[in-house]
Amino acid sequence: MELEVRHLRALCAIADTGSLHKAARQLGMSQPSLTTQLRRIEYAVGGQLFARERTGCRPTPLGRTVLSRARPLVVEMRALITEARAVAARAADGAPQLRIGSTASRAIPGWLRRLRHRMPEADTSLQMDVSANALLQMVAAGQLDIAFVHEVEGSPLRLPEGLRQRVLVEREPQFVSLAADHPAARKPVVHLTDLASDRWMVDPTVDGEWDGLQRVLREAGLSPRVLHGDYLTAATLVATGEVVTVCQPTSAARPDMAVRPLYGDPLGVRLLVAARTDAELDAVYGELESAYWEAAAEAPSYQDWLLGTRGTAPPPCPTLDRIPTPVPPIEQAPAPARLPRLATGRVPPPDLGPAAAQDLRPTPL
Structure with missing residues (x-):
């Protein structure tokens, strides 16, 4: 038996209602049918997903593991259907x-x-x-x-x-995100050696980022423990001082988290x-x-980096009502595109100008 979205939806309904009877009503099916379906699902995954108690159904440790993967899939499928219907409706309108x-x-x-x-x-x-x-x-x-x-x-x-x-x-140089009370956060520029005892976190599903971080750490002679996870989780762990992570220079600092450039812009x-x-x-x-x-x-950290690069201000950031026409593409721009490349390759x-x-x-x- 291969698990389908309807099976995952059934598991989520049982967990949410805590009852086979209530879940069956929510799904528009009979309780015996849902019970049979649950047994088949449990047989397919190789273990019991819910403990049947007098007060209802409670997920087992295996059940919690399966549900942690099932819920995002069910939500994504709902979103997919909703979005597909909306796109079809808009296409019919000719927009x-x-x-x-x-x-x-x-x-x-x-x-x-x-x-x-x-x-x-x-x-x-x-x-x-x-x-x-x-x-x-x-x-x-x-x-x-x-x-x-x-x-x-x-x-x-x-x-x-x-x-x-x-x-x-x-x-674009990649900066580092670290806890606001990290000793290195007091510096305007962080050396990789300042983070030698820290754990790093990287999302290995982002094309090239794991390889890039490995190379940078290896060239610095470091081999810290690296955790894998998404960057939303990383931000939470950074704020509590559990990890440090590479981040974009435009990343917003927070009261509990600092964003700093890395010395030498290694990545x-x-x-x-x-x-x-x-x-x-x-x-x-x-x-x-x-x-x-x-x-x-x-x-601010990116502005400081830009000012240090050129010794002048970066380009202005006009508000929406000050942009009458699109900015010309890079290859059509006049003087800026012909400015000499810096020794760093930036x-x-x-x-x-100063104004x-x-x-x-x-x-x-």
Whole structure:
């Protein structure tokens, strides 16, 4: 017997109601049928999932393990059905669609806000994924229109044939996130040796990140214990001092968590956006560029890094009503694109002069 979504839904209903009788009513089936189905499920997984007690049904340790995996799948399936129905309804209405895929980025909220402002008639959807390669494949297959992804240094992405790409940032340094009371948090720049006794956490499902962190730690002569987990869990453990983790420079610091650059910028990523045509890139790139630098202006540690790189202010981050037209793509930009590359290999952001620096005071979080 292979478990199906309906079986997982039944397990969740039993756990939520604590009763086979109530779960059967919720599922619209008879109690004997649900009991038979539960026995088959237990036979398939090889153990008892619920302890039948006088007061009802209680998950066994095996049951709790299965439920921890079943619940997200049931929720995702519900969301999939709801979204599919909504997409079908909108398609029937003939509204233009803009399907965006992205890996995690603080620029996304500002990007979507700007796109809604400029293209209010478009039905814009967003799909997040930890795998940049998966998103690029979806663009090539026509399932997405645009993908905004990051490429970890040393782990090139597999760009499908025929896709057009535009680089937003050639090399974005990756910072470190650590507890606010960590001794290294008192420093403006953290050396990897300052974290020699710490445990690290990394999400191994993010393309290239585990390999990148391994390389950086190995080159520093460190072999700390590394935990695997998603970055939402990592943020919680960082705040309590359990782990440290690599993070994006635009990450927001919190009262219980600090974000600092790593000495020498040992790990970097390339930020790029991909589509099937140049016209699709032109339609969204300006808003993305503005949104990215807006997010950068809200990250004091990143601003300090940028100022240290150029000795001048990063580009201004205008509010929405100050963006009449999209910003020209990088390859069409005038002077900034021809600025000399720094010895570190960074490509500095455009310098718009001292007046722009006045617009870059950190925005309160």
